[in-house]
Amino acid sequence: YKNMCEIYKIPQGKIIIIFSDKNLSIGLLELNPKKELALHNRPVMEELLQIYGSSIIKIFKNKNKKNIKLNKNKMIKIPAKQYHIHSNPMNKKSITLWKFNGNITKIITEIKKNK
Numbered sequence: 001y002k003n004m005c006e007i008y009k010i011p012q013g014k015i016i017i018i019f020s021d022k023n024l025s026i027g028l029l030e031l032n033p034k035k036e037l038a039l040h041n042r043p044v045m046e047e048l049l050q051i052y053g054s055s056i057i058k059i060f061k062n063k064n065k066k067n068i069k070l071n072k073n074k075m076i077k078i079p080a081k082q083y084h085i086h087s088n089p090m091n092k093k094s095i096t097l098w099k100f101n102g103n104i105t106k107i108i109t110e111i112k113k114n115k
Contacts, residue, residue: 008111012037013093015111022103029086031055031094036087044102046078052095058085070096 012035016028050070088094
């Protein structure tokens with residue numbers, strides 16, 4: 001079980017990589033209260049499932065922003081190359097399961113490098 005997952009502490013919480021190869025990556029994003037990740041996008045579709053607490057996913061399209069609240073057990077899919085922010089404006093921790101089908105090895109490498 002030693003190599004079962006990799007945990008990377010970030011100022012906003014933790015990124016946990018459960019599994020990753022060039023075709024599939026699965027992990028958890030733990031966001032502390034009142035924290036959010038920077039605006040970003042991914043080269044492949046991102047699937048999110050809220051497993052603890054709640055979060056807000058801010059989707060940016062052109063000059064418009066749409067907020068989607070994820071309560072426990074709610075799932076969304078974010079299209080490839082869609083800019084978005086994972087946000088936790090709540091007063092308790094948020095844990096979101098993420099999954100990517102496709103090659104995101106560059107992103108995983110950046111997470112590991114910037115731990």
